[in-house]
Amino acid sequence: MSETQIRLSGSGGQGLQLAARILVSGLALEGRNISLSQSYEPTSRGGLSRSDLVVGSSTGYPLVSAIDYLVILDQIAVENSLGLIKNDSTVIVDSERVDSPPDGAHTTISLALIQTAREIGNVRAANVVSLGVLAGLSGICSQKSLLQAIRDTVPARFIDLNLEALARGYALVSAEKSKDTQLTAVS
Amino acid sequence: MLDQAKTPFEIRDYIRQQLFPHFMCPGCGHGIALRALLWAIHDLGIAKDDLAIVSGIGCSGRIGAYIDANTFHTTHGRPLAFATGLKLARPDLHVIVITGDGDCLAIGGNHLIHACRRNLDITCLMLNNEIYGMTGGQVSPTTSSDRYTTTTPEGNYEPVFDACKLAQGAGAGFVGREMTLQTPSLKKLIQQGIAHPGFSFLEVISDCTEIYGRKNDLGESAEMVLSQKADFRSASYGMIADEVFQPRNVKTGVLYKDDRPEYAQAYRQKIASRAKK
Amino acid sequence: MSSVQNIQGNHACALAAVAAGCRFYAGYPITPSSEIAERMSVELPAVNGIFVQMEDEIASMGAIIGASMGGAKTMTATSGPGFSLKQENLGYAAATEVPCVIINVMRGGPSTGMPTRPAQGDVMQARWGTHGDHPIIVLTPWSVQEIYQQTLRAFDLSEALRVPVVVLIDEVIGHLVESVDLAKMNTGNPVERKWADSSQEDFQPYAHTEDLVPPMPRPGDGYRTHTTGLTHAENGFPTQDPEVANRVISRLLQKLEHHNDLVECVNQSDCKDAEIVIVAYGITARAAQSAKQQLQGEGVKVGIFRPITLWPFPQQTFSEAIANARLVLVPEMNAGQLIVEIERYRNDSTRIIGLNRYDGEPISPQQIFNKVKEVLQDA
Incomplete structure (x- = not known):
């Protein structure tokens, strides 16, 4: 399997590191080798937060250098990824919190990630909604493994919420795909 | 307890005679403190193989080498840190720290307060001679007011630490002070300190005749030691005016004692309760 | 079932230490190494080991040396400013030949620098940070798997050669999560220190042995030796005799070269x-x-x-x-x-x-x- 580089980014407190842990756990169930590095800043709330995943590294280099899939949940995170986006990258941004997504030849998909989380009762679930979108678009990890990963990773009282958030993420992709045939090719 | 306690104390049984003549100056109070310590160890029946002496740097730090035991001469101000590791790793050893006023209260002050706070079963013997003797006589945190040292040419203007109050405030389970003048009392205090299950801080009022005494014209060693008994420095010597020296009202004996939980015991209890969960 | 796990570098370091037989850890919180201390506070009590958070970096270094003098395999972990503070006692460990492992998860410097950012600015300090000529081994893992392997190896080298071993970890690797198979890497056969077991009569704690690594006397075993950071003769007591000083320091400095087959590791x-x-x-x-x-x-x-x-x-x-x-x-x-x-x-x-x-x-x-x-x- 080829190498895939993924970045989940936003502002501290949006739960991106948990989303990355769920993804890592799901990928582990599928026997994929991963490298996960996370931004590590003195501030833990509000500042830039990012989790980088290199799945099935082809060279052994563990850090992200050219992103295949980029999730941005807050405008604050846009600048940090400029220069790492390729022409064939897919950039998933939250329509509410990201006003000016990165420019370029890459594919940008703007979705109501945070609003979807709000609809299911907890704005903090936007991280897992995004994860559903990412997985739905990229096929990097099966839905079955991610469901299991949520059960393995998330505190018991939040499991149902996150299972629903994941499903809503996948649903956003389906809705988008029915609008745009180009996306079908991506997945 | 070993049978040794039933026999009379003979210092030669506890010292490394091959290192003699020793390095201490004539009249230095540290030798008396050493004798009192070994006497206490004898009477407690502690085997030399089970005794670990950890010392720092300075004149006080050097006396550990003369003890026929497991002796560790560590870095300046750090003997309590080394002793903490040693005692935690080897609870079977009797760990005794020998330190001085500079080693313990200046460069090692942070280690002292935290050793007191932890209350690990270590005995800390601080030999207070009010001076950095080994480096030639600089002012220390316990140098009395207006004393001359090589770094206070006009007399000391810094306030002094009351080491025992400091140790008590920081949480030591046993605090005491004694003079080298009264060796049997000193020996008894050390014995009580070692027997106490927790951190014991013992301040020994020692004297530095050769450097501090001469610089301040305090007389020969006998006079310096006797002045301890008077509880204040004799005012009859030399260039310093009488009124400068106030009676020190130094209290001696056991100053504080409590039964606070000992650190290693508290640690093991916590771990045991965790294992049960 | 596969024993592959996704594990953080700092976490792997702690697990390796315990697998190597480390039973005493003293440390002080500092970014970006704190996860090692946190992990050790969980792992060590489970194997009857001791974890202690000391009052500062200096005390942490002193405590691990003290515990090692008592016979335990010991470790501390730190970063930049903390590594500077450890240098004095690190020199003591080198001079007195007390085994211990020091992890330095490097961060940007100088001074407080960039606490959460990677740098490799401590390379010369790791070699020459403490004063005087001294032997020291410094290892540089490049992955989470290698953090585990080299931490195991750090203990083995330290115990075998009676020398402090520093593991320099890049911040990004300390915090990296990678898929590793720890079970495959743990040989389960850690090196044990060579303890003195010869006659107590005229025992020389720093004897010029053929392998240049004298057996270490364990307190309580009846040797009653003296340990000092002062330049000491073979009998352990201080000396300023130029001939003796030259002889004993030379042995100390030749020790690692003599065991280059163990020490050298190049990829x-x-x-x-x-x-x-x-x-x-x-x-x-x-x-x-x-x-x-x-x-x-x-x-x-x-x-x-x-x-x-x-x-x-x-x-x-x-x-x-x-x-x-x-x-x-x-x-x-x-x-x-x-x-x-x-x-x-x-x-x-x-x-x-x-x-x-x-x-x-x-x-x-x-x-x-x-x-x-x-x-x-x-x-």
Whole structure:
């Protein structure tokens, strides 16, 4: 399997590191080798937060250098990824919190990630909604493994919420795909 | 307890005679403190193989080498840190720290307060001679007011630490002070300190005749030691005016004692309760 | 079932320490190494070990030496400013030959620097940070798996040779999560210290043994020896006799060279035929490895020399590795530290070039690729 580089980014407190842990756990169930590095800043709330995943590294280099899939949940995170986006990258941004997504030849998909989380009762679930979108678009990890990963990773009282958030993420992709045939090719 | 306690104390049984003549100056109070310590160890029946002496740097730090035991001469101000590791790793050893006023209260002050706070079963013997003797006589945190040292040419203007109050405030389970003048009392205090299950801080009022005494014209060693008994420095010597020296009202004996939980015991209890969960 | 787990570098370090037999840890909180202390506070009590958070870095270093003098395998972990504070007692451990392991998860410097950012600025400090001539071993893992392996090895070397061992971990690797199979890496056969068991009569704790590593007396075993940071004769007591001092310090300094077969650990590839050899360690070596694949794809003859044991520097092996190279590139996340050592071993026809970065970002594979192309063009 080829190498895939993924970045989940936003502002501290949006739960991106948990989303990355769920993804890592799901990928582990599928026997994929991963490298996960996370931004590590003195501030833990509000500042830039990012989790980088290199799945099935082809060279052994563990850090992200050219992103295949980029999730941005807050405008604050846009600048940090400029220069790492390729022409064939897919950039998933939250329509509410990201006003000016990165420019370029890459594919940008703007979705109501945070609003979807709000609809299911907890704005903090936007991280897992995004994860559903990412997985739905990229096929990097099966839905079955991610469901299991949520059960393995998330505190018991939040499991149902996150299972629903994941499903809503996948649903956003389906809705988008029915609008745009180009996306079908991506997945 | 070993049978040794039933026999009379003979210092030669506890010292490394091959290192003699020793390095201490004539009249230095540290030798008396050493004798009192070994006497206490004898009477407690502690085997030399089970005794670990950890010392720092300075004149006080050097006396550990003369003890026929497991002796560790560590870095300046750090003997309590080394002793903490040693005692935690080897609870079977009797760990005794020998330190001085500079080693313990200046460069090692942070280690002292935290050793007191932890209350690990270590005995800390601080030999207070009010001076950095080994480096030639600089002012220390316990140098009395207006004393001359090589770094206070006009007399000391810094306030002094009351080491025992400091140790008590920081949480030591046993605090005491004694003079080298009264060796049997000193020996008894050390014995009580070692027997106490927790951190014991013992301040020994020692004297530095050769450097501090001469610089301040305090007389020969006998006079310096006797002045301890008077509880204040004799005012009859030399260039310093009488009124400068106030009676020190130094209290001696056991100053504080409590039964606070000992650190290693508290640690093991916590771990045991965790294992049960 | 597979025993592969996704695990953080700092976490792997703690697990390796326990697997190596570490039963005493003393430390002080400091970014970016604190996860090691946190993990040890969980792991050690479970194996009847002791974890203690000390009042400062100096005390932590003193406490691990004290515990090791008592017979325990010991470790502390720190970063930049804390590593500076440990230097005095680290020198004591080197002089008194007390085994201990010091982890330094490097962060940006100087001073408080950039606490959460990677740097490799402590390379020279790890070798020469404490005063006086002294032996020390410094290891530089490049992955989570290697953090585990080299931490195990740090304990083995420290116990076997009675020398402090420093593991320099890049911040990015300390915090990296990678898929590793720990079960495969743990040999389950850690080296145990050579304890004195000969006659107590006239025992010489610092005897000039054939292997230059005297057996260590354990307190309580009846030897009743003296340990001091003062220059000491074979009997353990201080000396200022020039002849004795020369003899005992010489043994101390020759100890590691004598055991070079144990100490040296180099990973090199394609150096023999390379026109350019990249010398790198830690995360920078992984960037170099990635760049190398790309360069070789373009027909560039490039090799990599990676000293996993950074100190003592593997000078002989290195000289051989660069024998045919025209160029040596030394990428480092500092202003040029290892390059100074490397310049000592160059031959006349070799050009040594640095690639340096100290802005808190790792050197990327692309940067190395570009630099190699640039210098080949110039040469």
